[in-house]
Amino acid sequence: MSGYNKGSGRVPTGFAAETFISESTFRAGHRAIEGNPDGAASKKRKREAKGDPGVVAGPGAYKGPWARYEEERPDAASDEEFGDDEEVEIIYEEDEIEENPAPALKKLAGTDYLDTEAEGERSEFVGSQEHDYQGRTYMHVPNDLDIKLTGDRGDIKNFIPKKLLHTYKYHTKSITQLRFFPDSGHLLLSASADSKIALWDVYHQRELLRTYSGHTKSVVDIDFNPAGTQFISASYDRYMKLWDTETGKCINKFTSGKTPHVVRINPGTPHEFLAGMSDKKILQYDTRSGELVQEYDHHLGPVNTITFCDENRRFVTTSDDKSLRAWEYGIPVPIKYIAEPYMFSMVRSAPHPSGKYIALQSSDNQIVVYSSTDRFRQNRKKSYRGHNVAGYAPDVAISPDGQFISSGDSGGYVCFWDWKTCKMWHKIQASDSPLVAVQWHPRETSKVITGDLNGVLKYWD
Template identity: 70%
Template sequence: MADQQLELAKRTSTKGKVPTGYADEIVISETAFRNAHRAVEANHEPPTKKRKREGKGDSSVVYGASAYKGPWARYEVERPDDSSGSEEEVEVEYEEDDIAPQPAAPSKAGTAYIESDGSRETTEFHGSQQYDYQGRTYMHVPQDLDVDLRGDLPDDYKNYAPKKLLHTWKSHTKAITQLRFFPDAGHLLLSASADSKVKIWDVYHQRELLRTYSGHTKSVSDVCFNYDGSRFMTGSFDRQMKLWDTETGQCISRFSTGATPHVVRFQPDQSTATEFLAGMSDKKIVQFDTRKPAESPVQEYDHHLGPVNTITFCDENRRFMTTSDDKSLRAWEYGIPVPIKFVAEPYMFPMVRSSSHPSGKYVAFQSSDNQIVVYASTERFRQNRKKSYRGHNNAGYAIDVAISPDGGMVMSGDSGGYVCFYDWKTCKMWHKIKASESAVVAAQWQPKETSKVVTGALDGLIKYWD
């Protein structure tokens, strides 16, 4: 019998796994447990002492150390070094803890707040030849065309609505966000896209892709040439603004305020052509000088109550007008951060795009309620109530608006894929082209041709019309 018990103990041994032995199960109520717990705690605590109050003070003294406190006197605080009483004084030795090694700060490479590497910008030339037989690059304005791209517009110059598609450029993989012709001549076309790339195209001759500018990590929100086209500025949703050399593709400098730039505009005046304005998502308009370090703007215009959508220079570039998601329009003196005019009416909607009239007297704004409204860009900055262009849809998109070089026509994109042409004087729609299956968000007139326009849509295609 004893041998059988020994064998059973060996087979059921839990040595090294669980504590051996036997414990009786005791059932105890919660009330009994709490009473027992309080009794144990009471045995460990020292006998309670009644706390003493500070002295009441002298009733004839109002201020000072011996001022009268009365029943509001504080309780005396027992100090740990107070050796009075029956308790034995114990000397305590303090040991310093070893300082644990701190982990290294995490990298900010993935936060997109700080540029981790300044050499991330790249460029690639795609053209058939970089130089012509005289050693000139694509920056040279061609003179072997039917139209004079160098001179001024003739007196009898008149624009017409285009009818047919001339060419389609396809290289961008995502939506087109902005298109810009080369200043004055218009022989080159700059395109910005949601694929974070900026590309420049040949408008004449082979109509080929010439160069790609890579450096942004998110969608490019806006592009703008300087007055002579030698440089251009890009703004992106990666919160960066970058200045590029049009010819070489080099990124010259970078600017950032930590907010997203929605619109960037170079100062058109040649005397201050190194300065540019940027309308930001944090309601500010910031002014930078490209000759100075890019740490902080040289001026801030901080009066809008929502993200800034448009910046339009007027009055011989001495003033500019801005619109915002706060449904208002403000006019400013350049360099002075106080608005000279504030327009906000209950019936107004956010104005998302703008175009200046060649006469310099008016600015057309794309309003979010499916119409184009016109404001005077002179002293009063009043809305011209007689001019309202309706017939297109723009809800949900930042649809471009452009006035023809002769000032006689207004062109607008459309969320349904159309391009609409309106007569400036009568406000009636002249013509409508089905340009895309998706929303046409970018549209620009060729500055020297009579009826040539370019459109860009959400499908990434750029189309050239005549």
């Protein structure tokens, strides 16, 4: 009797025939047996709804492939999962309980995750006095200084700063972006990885005036509108928020469910802004209606910089795909595409005051220059080297007269080069940690603000 062991007469000694079974079929069978070990016909379990991809948190939020099976309920979790003695405490807010018999989750004990919707935006005035003797707020440009902050700038010549004037401290984590108040520069806005935005006085007491909190994760970028009355902020919590500079009120919120990396308000049409996203798109929003107006979708990696040029009729973008693209504002097809084998991804940008060039911080430790007129070609003669940016994305800034270009450095230096000759003029040891933000004052001859990885701001002259 072939195939049986003759000794015992009942042990099969045949072989198992190999067969192909796809992983999903195997898993389905495995689940059926796990859920129903007695072999009774298993009931196919239904998943919860996937949710809306546009909603990040709260009811109807996007779950996608992570949606639970309907029988799996957190309250039916077994004792083994949490241990017999451990209590799982769920915290609700009191007023929520009074209003709703079935309250929404706010924060799960043992985790640091909050519902982003539940946070709410707050702003606090922390200066010494909100109004002066004439009832004007800090938005009023001061006239009692030895420098004129309004009107025509004239032909002021810039110089390299030498000494430290003031140190501003409030943020607890890295500074991500700095912005002087447009034109006058009498206020300074700072964004930080501690999720806070702060407004500082540049003259008089040089104090912290107002804080804006409402983001739940690191703020990556901020940008003023041309009048300075409002600014937009972008954060890793996937929200972009429009704030009133004076009152601190959050006017509008925008999200596509993806992380914004850069936001720029169009100086030509200040009620619209562009956002470069982690999903390779550039989104154009209208701040009045809150609607998405246009989508530019040609990059192959997360978008890092957006720079307006040609009197705000065009803009240039760079991305992790190591390319540069130029666009007509409002038309979602690039007019120029540059991707060379020697190019690195360009992480920060600054337009030259002449309007003819854009300086870009390249990841291979140099600043490169592209023309921002019709040709959008690289200016091969202009390359600024001698600083180290690897692993960080230090900002680039050009002096208002276009004579100097400056950048942060991972060694804590702020570096200055001559725009024409590309020679490094000067290096200041501004911090003992990497220096990531730098901006020139729009009106002063030699004043520069720097921000480092520890959240310290320093004002130089």
